[in-house]
Amino acid sequence: MDTYTLAVNQLKNAVTSAIENAIKNGELPQAEIPQFIVETPADRTHGDFATNAAMAGAKAFRMPPFKIAQAITANLELADTMFDRIETAGPGFINFFLGTDFYTSVIREILSNPEGYGKSDFGNGEKVMVEFVSANPTGPMHMGNARGGALGDCLAAVLDKAGYNAYREFYVNDAGNQIEKFGCSLEARYLQIFKGDEIEFPDDGYQGADITELAKEYADTNGDKLLDVTSEERKKALVEYALPKNISKMQADMEKYKIFYDKWFFESELHQSGAVKAVVDLLTQKGLTYEKEGAVWYKNKEVLTEKLLKEGKSQKYIDNLELKDDVLIRQNGNPTYFTADIAYHKNKFDRGFTTLIDVWGADHHGHVMRMKGAMDAIGYDGDKLNVVLMQLVKLVKGGELVKMSKRTGKAIQLGDLLDEVPVDSARFLFNTREANTQMDFDLDLAVSQDNQNPVYYVQYAHARICSILKALANDGITPRECSADELALLTAPEEKELINHLSVYTNEIISAAKDYDPTKITRYVTQLATLFHKFYNACRVKGENESLVQARLALCECVKAVIKNVLTMFNITCPDKM
Numbered sequence: 001m002d003t004y005t006l007a008v009n010q011l012k013n014a015v016t017s018a019i020e021n022a023i024k025n026g027e028l029p030q031a032e033i034p035q036f037i038v039e040t041p042a043d044r045t046h047g048d049f050a051t052n053a054a055m056a057g058a059k060a061f062r063m064p065p066f067k068i069a070q071a072i073t074a075n076l077e078l079a080d081t082m083f084d085r086i087e088t089a090g091p092g093f094i095n096f097f098l099g100t101d102f103y104t105s106v107i108r109e110i111l112s113n114p115e116g117y118g119k120s121d122f123g124n125g126e127k128v129m130v131e132f133v134s135a136n137p138t139g140p141m142h143m144g145n146a147r148g149g150a151l152g153d154c155l156a157a158v159l160d161k162a163g164y165n166a167y168r169e170f171y172v173n174d175a176g177n178q179i180e181k182f183g184c185s186l187e188a189r190y191l192q193i194f195k196g197d198e199i200e201f202p203d204d205g206y207q208g209a210d211i212t213e214l215a216k217e218y219a220d221t222n223g224d225k226l227l228d229v230t231s232e233e234r235k236k237a238l239v240e241y242a243l244p245k246n247i248s249k250m251q252a253d254m255e256k257y258k259i260f261y262d263k264w265f266f267e268s269e270l271h272q273s274g275a276v277k278a279v280v281d282l283l284t285q286k287g288l289t290y291e292k293e294g295a296v297w298y299k300n301k302e303v304l305t306e307k308l309l310k311e312g313k314s315q316k317y318i319d320n321l322e323l324k325d326d327v328l329i330r331q332n333g334n335p336t337y338f339t340a341d342i343a344y345h346k347n348k349f350d351r352g353f354t355t356l357i358d359v360w361g362a363d364h365h366g367h368v369m370r371m372k373g374a375m376d377a378i379g380y381d382g383d384k385l386n387v388v389l390m391q392l393v394k395l396v397k398g399g400e401l402v403k404m405s406k407r408t409g410k411a412i413q414l415g416d417l418l419d420e421v422p423v424d425s426a427r428f429l430f431n432t433r434e435a436n437t438q439m440d441f442d443l444d445l446a447v448s449q450d451n452q453n454p455v456y457y458v459q460y461a462h463a464r465i466c467s468i469l470k471a472l473a474n475d476g477i478t479p480r481e482c483s484a485d486e487l488a489l490l491t492a493p494e495e496k497e498l499i500n501h502l503s504v505y506t507n508e509i510i511s512a513a514k515d516y517d518p519t520k521i522t523r524y525v526t527q528l529a530t531l532f533h534k535f536y537n538a539c540r541v542k543g544e545n546e547s548l549v550q551a552r553l554a555l556c557e558c559v560k561a562v563i564k565n566v567l568t569m570f571n572i573t574c575p576d577k578m
Helices: 003-024 065-074 100-112 143-161 177-198 209-222 231-256 267-273 275-285 300-310 315-321 337-350 362-377 414-420 423-429 443-447 454-474 493-503 505-514 519-538 546-569
Strands: 049-051 083-089 093-098 127-131 165-172 263-266 289-292 295-298 326-329 355-361 385-390 393-397 400-402 439-442
Touching: 003 049, 003 065, 003 083, 003 093, 003 100, 003 493, 003 505, 065 083, 065 093, 100 493, 100 546, 127 143, 143 165, 143 355, 143 385, 143 393, 143 414, 143 423, 143 439, 143 505, 143 519, 143 546, 165 231, 177 209, 177 231, 209 231, 231 414, 263 267, 267 275, 267 337, 275 289, 275 295, 275 326, 275 337, 300 315, 300 362, 326 337, 337 355, 337 362, 355 362, 362 385, 393 443, 414 423, 423 443, 423 454, 439 443, 454 519, 454 546, 493 519, 493 546, 505 519, 519 546
Parallel strands: 127 165, 127 355, 165 263, 355 385, 393 439
Antiparallel strands: 049 093, 083 093, 289 295, 295 326, 393 400
16 A cells, blocks of 8 residues: 555544544534545645545534544544644634654665566456547548547556556448448549549548549559449459558558557458448347348437436426437438447457547537447446547647648648657657646647746656756766665755655556546646755755765656656657756
């Protein structure tokens, strides 16, 4: 157990024991001990920790909170805890102040296992799949994919750190309607090369310049040999040529972005294995399909209405959702994307993953409830499917919105971004705003090498510590193990504030994992860098007595270890000098 959690548990147990003793002594009436919280106040001058136990007990004990607080503090025993004093405040808050043992224990805990600090077994090794990006392979990846890639990959890293067994997957939609449209688009552009404008481009075709380029590449290599074959043969040949190229480019871009998936899962595998048909058969067996106008429909409205009523939602609330049924098999006999998606999520559960996390664009908001409902419908727990919805990202340069690449004159793609912006900046900056908020990605900030750039700021803190250690080593001063008495010399407010922040790292990792929010960790490490610079500007490392020098060196080593820990976890470079 990490030092911070140990302190919190000690406090909870001490408060509980104090309430029990107050009841025994008759200072509080007989009643069930209320649920209370222990938290860190925003302003730590009022205490390092606080509890609302007195307010929480007002109803049960039928007493004013302040009197309950007095009864609790009169019976509090702190001798075997890391706390050395208490205060009551306001209507009944009880504030606690940490003793020296806490601060020395944090430093010793970190230095005993620097690389392992922050790891926990909170997740108990649960198999969690994080599926993210999963861009359509019919065209280049865009800025939304850039944000989703950074969020998804860093979320998986946080889950691993918190004791889960996280698995990264990219779902390739290489089947279905979009591939048919891809083939028609390629065919039209190919035929236009030889027949000119007499060949009309399909109204719903993919208009991107990449389609034209792929068709031209094929024609340059293979000539007009597809002119005299059937349309189906022509589309098949063009798709078989172009699709692997697009997927290969996706894989190369992801690797350049330092994202390495455990599996690239192809939708075509589901169709070939019969899994898509099987899921339709399963829903039919359960009486959840019907035929209308030559198509097979899924009773989505019935399933979700029943689910929402069980959750206590009113009929009026449900009516306002305007739920509709979904087509599973079109009139032409082809399954819809939704059908394949049900089969895919079923496949995830069947592979032993007990929690599924999907990172989707906000435009998929309406798809979340029906996919959860579909999992319930086929016998799985829809609540084990969790969707992180990601808002739009806008590119900004010089305070102006950027839509086109100056280099290509086309819409900016992920590959363009990675050509212009350091990968470290992209991965860090995309993790500075929560997924559910819109984001302006500042290109000027991303390429800047100063403290305005958060990743540079954090990297510089690490490099600065390395520089300090190197300079002291040149003077013959090297870190050594400190005694408890020496570490107890770290009493300056800046030192305590820094150690307090270091102490919550493991807890922050767990919180980020529980909330599926890796941006908590970028904020944490940015604040750590700020507190280190504040400490270093206020507290001299060199020139003090030897014991204090060594204690401050130990603190520097701790900060260095945690910064490296975070940057390494997020696959961001951790330089020793800048």
